[in-house]
Amino acid sequence: MSSDTGKILTTDGIPLEESLKQAEKKNKIKAFLLVAPLLLFLIITYMIPIGDMFSRSIDDKMVTNMLPKTYKAMEKWDGKELPPEEVFEAFYLDYKILVKNKTAGKLQTQLNYEKNGFKSVLKKLARKQKKFEEGNYKEQIMKVHKRWRNVEYWRAIKRRAPSYTYSKYLKGIDMYSNEDGKIVQVSEDRRIHRILWIRTVEVAFFVTLFCFLMAYPIAHLLATLPMKYSNLLMICVLLPFWTSLLVRTASWMILLQQQGIVNDFFVWTGLVADDNRPEMMYNKTGTYVAMTQILLPFMVLPLYSVMKTISPSLMRAGKSLGATPAVAFFKVYFPLTIPGIGAGCLLVFILAIGYYITPALVGGASGTLISNQIAYHMKSTLDWSFASAMGLMLLTGVLVIYWIYNKLVGVDNIKLG
């Protein structure tokens, strides 16, 4: 019965909505508790590291924290002419503490990034500042080195004032912010990252294409063969999946190297001369071959699961209606496999774009990808903020691809099984 206000009541007179909420509450709590461990796990292992990576990539607090008084004094300075006395005084006081704590070296390195030649100037100041007298610090500092009279150096300090910076991102695409604050490209011989980005996308694209071309017939065979044979074939597809990635990559190294099995075979058949063995490893070829093989199951499985659901009578219907096998395939069968193709391609492309071990082992100089560069900065140069920035750029790239895919095909069209 509904009351005067239009609210529907249960037999006991409680509003229906409330009663429903009450009844469903337990189930909701149960459902939440069931997913809570995974949610927690994802937050700890996924969201927090990404957040940390992001803050690290834009973090520039070091200089800011080392020169607190200077930056406070610099707030009023417009940067056109030499700063006033207060700034010199503040800088002297800040720097004095750094020298005393023996942390001046860090500041010297950081400021040298900003302006070449800053290091020697600062070192000299570190030596001379002990004899400074009180008052008129501007004169005293300018006497230490003539570069202190150059406003450029003071501007360099001021540029490091904000505690956040996007310079690592610019570096990731071979650009930097110059002394005037303009964003420009680095000189041509130092543009290495852009080549890597392009190569990464190129490798990911072709690996996806090769995987698709090879997986489609396999998946079709898997879906149409009688159970007896399809199980065996399925094991063949999955077998590499169960083998360690490292072992598979290593076996490709054995196969592809210049004195390797494939080359031996070519020589034996007379295809190539013994002294002219082609290089199939430590270049892009090796990366393509190994990555295609390793990522193949990720294309086969979604394709297979979609093809399995397509009734064979559809192709028969197409043929009985007068379509040649080819027409029936392209008009009937192929469109129905698009969800699988989308899922497979997206999966393989995203995996390929961040692939690390295989290109590192078989890629050589011309076959390394952006992920290898990230690892290099993580392990060798210890420039973690730069590695974080590139990692985030990669992540953003993947999200953009996902977004484009959603616009073109629609994510709800993806079918993994």
Place this chain on the structure above:
Amino acid sequence: MSKKVDFVKFDKVDKSYDGKVLVVKDLNLDIEEGEFVTMLGPSGSGKTTCLMMLAGFETPTNGEIFLDNNPISNIPPHKRGIGMVFQNYALFPHMTVFENLAFPLKVRKMSQEDIEKKVDKALAMVSLGGFANRMPGQLSGGQQQRVAVARALVFDPAVVLMDEPLGALDKNLRESMQYEIKHIHESIGVTVVYVTHDQGEALTMSNRIAVFNDGKVQQLSSPDKLYEEPVNSFVAEFIGENNTFGGEVSEISNGTCKVKLEKGEIIANPISVKSVGEKTTVSIRPERALINPKDKMDNNQKGKIEEVIYHGDHTRVRLNLLGNSEFILKVPNSSQNLDIKLGNEINIGWNSHDARALDPK
């Protein structure tokens, strides 16, 4: 134009999938132009295999199939011009109803104008005029079925094959679709080869029925003949209900024979028995045996009522008669004067003509 008697012809067709077992054995079948022929049989009897051979999805292991006097074994399915309605409709799920129907016309490179005309006509035929832009997934089972029928007919094929097309529909819908398909067949006069395991469907729709069992056609005749005059005990058993007595022929004379049972003796119509001493199964339709017959019938027996089941329009009575405790009678509910009660003994009579002495089981 006279109708060709052997428009579709199976000539000594054998089919084996594994080289060991024949699923179709020495099949000879002529189908007249414009005829509605049903292949009826239990599952695994080879009927669908025959249909698939005719459609071109399976090749005969031996023998030849002729369509309008042309051998078609070497013609691929898409060149046979045979329409087909599949068990699960096989509508293209990514195309609208219109596109589904236009598909056979498009691959035949018809003009857009002709396509639209033909599709509209075909949709009107199955009374789905307003559904052209729906996707198959948005239609009910019965509507999908009609679309499938329309699609198989839209390109004017000489023969339409239907492979248990009504199997997935509920009972009422199935019955109304049976009439609908029958009417479509009558109005356009296309040759239809229909496969089903549902005898009711076969009896309702067909001009002739081929009863399949064990890879062979057991009997090919019109529905009434099939029911009234089954030629062997499989057909008698498979079509309709049937009371049987196993026995031995003790005497044959002028079109009747005496069959000796374990208990008693009945006079029967010798269909497939030739000589005294042969084993036989006598088959009697439930409605041919009467309770307390007024006219003189040459078989008269007493039976004890063991079960009475009310069926609305009739009552089924199970009797113990001549040692057969599964003897079924169908009593119309209008004849209330009869003394049908559990445990009663009643008189049962039937004509020897209706007791068909067939091959032993």
